[in-house]
Amino acid sequence: xxxxxxxxGGLVQPGGSLRLSCAxxxxxxxxxxxxxxxxxxxxxxxxxxxxxxxxSTHYADSVKxxxxxxxxNSRNTLSLEMNRLRPEDTALYYCARDLIVxxxxxxxxxxxxxTIVTVSS
Amino acid sequence: xxxxxxxxxxxxxSVGDRVTITCRASQYISNFxxxxxxxxxxxxxxxxYTASSLRSGVPSRxxxxxxxxxxxxxxxxxxxxxxxxxxCQQSYTTPSWTFGxxxxxxx
Numbered sequence: 256x257x258x259x260x261x262x263x264g265g266l267v268q269p270g271g272s273l274r275l276s277c278a279x280x281x282x283x284x285x286x287x288x289x290x291x292x293x294x295x296x297x298x299x300x301x302x303x304x305x306x307x308x309x310x311s312t313h314y315a316d317s318v319k320x321x322x323x324x325x326x327x328n329s330r331n332t333l334s335l336e337m338n339r340l341r342p343e344d345t346a347l348y349y350c351a352r353d354l355i356v357x358x359x360x361x362x363x364x365x366x367x368x369x370t371i372v373t374v375s376s
Numbered sequence: 377x378x379x380x381x382x383x384x385x386x387x388x389x390s391v392g393d394r395v396t397i398t399c400r401a402s403q404y405i406s407n408f409x410x411x412x413x414x415x416x417x418x419x420x421x422x423x424x425y426t427a428s429s430l431r432s433g434v435p436s437r438x439x440x441x442x443x444x445x446x447x448x449x450x451x452x453x454x455x456x457x458x459x460x461x462x463x464c465q466q467s468y469t470t471p472s473w474t475f476g477x478x479x480x481x482x483x
Binding site (some may be wrong): 290313 | 408410412418419420421422425426429431463464467470471472473474475476477478
């Protein structure tokens, strides 16, 4: 079964840091495109970051320079290092696998259950 | 960023009804449009990709259409388990994909 399980969320003060992890099973994060998507309480979905199979990374403007996506191929895990956190970063953070159609990423086909990040003093 | 506008924002329908949700992109996105269903407390679930391709395992009562800027998700005969919030998402401007604000379907 293809599965993603996130961990690492919690309560952090503004300006603080947090590291999220996402453990994959049934497939290899090193061969796929992997993303983080977040959902603020009662709000819609926002793409945050992606790491491609070749290692290149991309970020939403709202987190650029503060968040870092990475993967550990030996542990088959995806991570998101979040620094200088702001109250507006409060959200449920999902990791997701990109569906590749004709060598082009198209959609998110596998999602984890999410981990909650709360930024508040 | 490409803005995705969904309508209606919510609807209530009866079992067996035909339900249509629309999604409009702020600029041309070809057929790079996907649809997800999200139930309360759960992660989104991909239903339709590239505007009209039904994901394996998704019931055939779900269908998608459209191209360019205007898209539609149709549920041909609404079932009790189809409640939830439906999101469209564009994948034209890789990697900066954007979602609509969602349409909540109540039975």
